[in-house]
Amino acid sequence: MAQLRIALAQVNSAVGDLDGNADKIVDWVRRAADADAHLVAFPEMMLTGYPVEDLALRASFVEASRRALVRLARRLADEGLGDLPVVTGYLDRRPVELVRPGQPAGAPLDGAAWLHGGEVLVRSAKHHLPNYGVFDEYRIFVRGDRLPVVRVHGVDVATVVCEDLWQDGGPVSVTGVSGAGLLLAVNASPYERDKDDVRLDLCARRAREAGCALAYVNLVGGQDELVFDGDSVVVGADGTPLARAPRFVEHLLITDLALPAAGAEPPRGPVDALDGTTITIDRHVVSPDPLPAYPVAPQTVAEPLDDLAEVYAALVLGTRDYVRKNGFRSVVLGLSGGIDSALVATIASDAIGPENVHAILLPSRHSSEGSVVDAEDLVKRQGVNSRIVPIAGMVEAFEEQLELTGLAAENLQARIRANVWMGLSNEHGHLVLTGGNKSELATGYSTLYGDSAGGFAPIKDVFKLTVWELARWRNAQTGSDLPFLHPFAEEPIPEAIIEKEPSAELRPGQRDSDSLPPYDELDPLLTDYVERDMGRESLITAGHAPALVDRVIRLVDIAEYKRRQYPPGPKITPKNFGRDRRLPITNLWREQS
């Protein structure tokens, strides 16, 4: 056996920020060197950020990534870090572009490179391209067909990229015949609830398939609608977890491994990848011989987070990175005295500090006195900035010109409120946060260009029952030292806000239950219909009451298509008469020099 100390750099990159990401790599390589690591690995597409969406199709962006990689290798050597092998993700392209109909322009690759001695030692690229759920990678990448196997201190280390682990055959299968002693996977795997268990099981299974230990380094941070939770992990050849990084924070996971030393004459060249393709093994040697025995460092095995802590951490990280990576430092939001805006204010305080949160109280003639009192109580508890802007006069000015009734009159109030916070956003440069939860959005219980107007909706992925759970959970953490929470002196959310019956307060005596089924029936049904994509018959078979199924399907379908019929306002299309460009929202790369 040979010893190897690996460092997995679970860090937060930003899409488009090639210089900033390179700086971060140098910084964390130095930390790894200081920890006497023998190999340091960064996440998928580290140098460009992930996901780059259609930026991959712009030649100037691909070339910028390729140049940045070469510069980075040289800079690491210049700064005395050239001896430590570095594996990092970046954006590349096929050397000779074959223009084939239907292939992504420029043949971009989701690349991984080994850097050593001031040079790019070897380049490879993701073989299995995910094209489902949140991924559209057939659109922007072509498939890689090489497996690098690099000898470091006498251990052969193979590298693969993210989806290569999730699909059968391909690089993992070839790793199994390559004789590698360690499989290193660089990832940008987004957070979903309970995904940590799925990932660990997958790593264990692939380690057994490849017949060697597996080191998994994942991105951490928010990007647009996605949150990456880290959860980097190392498992032995039998699948046993050996080390695991804490989630939702940057972390350098150092692990000492005892691995089989490389054999005398391992296979090289093209190998059947058992997925209908062949993959070429690309062998390099950084340091041929095992090290003399050395004492191992203590291993980190992070405590798992409970379910609500994990969700809350994801909301805080997603909000913080959306605000900061988009160049904002402060947020503005309407604070109604209800549970949704109260939770959003609390998440915002945790994410960027209460001093950067501006809460606007916008009472109308239908607002209850309790609402204003409760909102003011929250302001006092959290120390956020606040301002009261009564809207009655504005509503009257519209009523002088227009005769609006029913829903149209209710919507008007919501839109006037949106005008106020958008005006304050334009005047003072705050990002607008909106308060809609997933139950409300799914059923269309909100006003277009009204309460739904804004830049980021922190709880849009959270059903209403979970909103209450999270509020209680957050109050219970008062005094906790969890790293993603602001140290409030008292419970940040007034109990009265959690206890009150939910109401939009857009007409006298209005209650959510006038328009929606009870949330304890609605939310499980929405989960099955929206998240599991079950049809009507399947929903009824699963035990939901047929009348409720029909009512909720109707609400969701109408809301879904209304929301689509009224997009944000028109988008510009890259072609005449086409669809919107697929570009990341948060992106620090500029075409402009």
Next chain:
Amino acid sequence: MAQLRIALAQVNSAVGDLDGNADKIVDWVRRAADADAHLVAFPEMMLTGYPVEDLALRASFVEASRRALVRLARRLADEGLGDLPVVTGYLDRRPVELVRPGQPAGAPLDGAAWLHGGEVLVRSAKHHLPNYGVFDEYRIFVRGDRLPVVRVHGVDVATVVCEDLWQDGGPVSVTGVSGAGLLLAVNASPYERDKDDVRLDLCARRAREAGCALAYVNLVGGQDELVFDGDSVVVGADGTPLARAPRFVEHLLITDLALPAAGAEPPRGPVDALDGTTITIDRHVVSPDPLPAYPVAPQTVAEPLDDLAEVYAALVLGTRDYVRKNGFRSVVLGLSGGIDSALVATIASDAIGPENVHAILLPSRHSSEGSVVDAEDLVKRQGVNSRIVPIAGMVEAFEEQLELTGLAAENLQARIRANVWMGLSNEHGHLVLTGGNKSELATGYSTLYGDSAGGFAPIKDVFKLTVWELARWRNAQTGSDLPFLHPFAEEPIPEAIIEKEPSAELRPGQRDSDSLPPYDELDPLLTDYVERDMGRESLITAGHAPALVDRVIRLVDIAEYKRRQYPPGPKITPKNFGRDRRLPITNLWREQS
């Protein structure tokens, strides 16, 4: 040689309207039978509409399409139309679903079927899946691997689907060795400027490759952001155009062809498709022997439309179908007295009739007197409904509570106007049309939740210079009998509106040229940057002035990312922490029974 009279049914399907689309098929089969056709063909995904986006991943929708196909075959026979072979697109799935990681759930197929004698004679599916530009088909379909060759009156007819023509190898290549006498392609190919020439060249080339005549039937109609222009065509084996349908209208293109009679022992079974796959030829016989000679019918070869006529027709059709397929009958729009809203009002009048258009004049303290007069002149010329709603009182009510300056104050006015038309939309059920053109949208010269708020933006794909060209072109058509124009008695757009210098009129003396480069420099640069995706260096090499390039790139990038940072309001995600579902906007299918 054998004679065959084919009928290409260039019709307008609606996504999700399985019953309505089936009714349309029966109707047009009857018309083809009345014209003594021997074979009738409908567009790609005719039965479900196109594109169905992620609806393909819902099992209940796929099953609904499969059942509808079988019912349709039976119904055609019941109505005395069973003897006429029908080829139509529909949504299917692989018979045995192999659950493979990364494969679309349920293994959906972009199917084409032959119906005859009350039965589904043969099923096949699109082999080449487009996954670029407006297409995401790797996400929702698996590849077909069969080529049906059906003998009709002694002629072997092969059928392929849309993208199968656009990529090398695959079904067209196999058609070449199949001995087929006719290649029939069913399509849903969206409109782009000048695409008619590209399509005709493609059909000619593929006919020569396949060594037989080629019949191309395309969808017509608007669906979400796409417009399908029809342009169905038949070319001979040497690529010569023989018949061509008029564009942007439904049409039954009847063509008499003299085709080689089928040989004695043609190949069958798996064939190398020259694209790394094999395709199985699936042979069937409807009627083995050639017909006795009969006199041919006259052929239609539609006159081509000039460039502006083609664009204008696309705008009218896109607007009409967006309104109607989304269940609206009327529209509301702000009429400022400027060129953009004037053109939008005219397109709306052409699309759904001036009696269904509601123009709202919303003068502020910064509106010039000329603006109101010009808008009223347009109202009179076109006979649209109109109403004046002055906004000064509403602006003052906001000013009493808020201190907004500069852009924030300008945006407030635009948002108050949006509140008015959204209120009228909610109260009266009109769809809101917005007036933004592509130059303005690309550079961010509009207000979020203000002038950009609405359901459909008819001229969002049109640069400002083209807006003026289209206005002049439309005025010049007064008295024309083009089918997509309303018969106005006089020029619909007042000359004063076309002549005036463009201004948003949000502050005293404001002009577009205060904020934007001259449109004759801006528009060509936007075309290269936005539509051709050229980088900074390439733009300068192409002859654009470097200072202008930097200024415009900055405007576009800021606008693009601002627009993304402020989405329509939050979307619901199918997963927790995911992206929006990919579903069509216009969709008549409901999960609910």
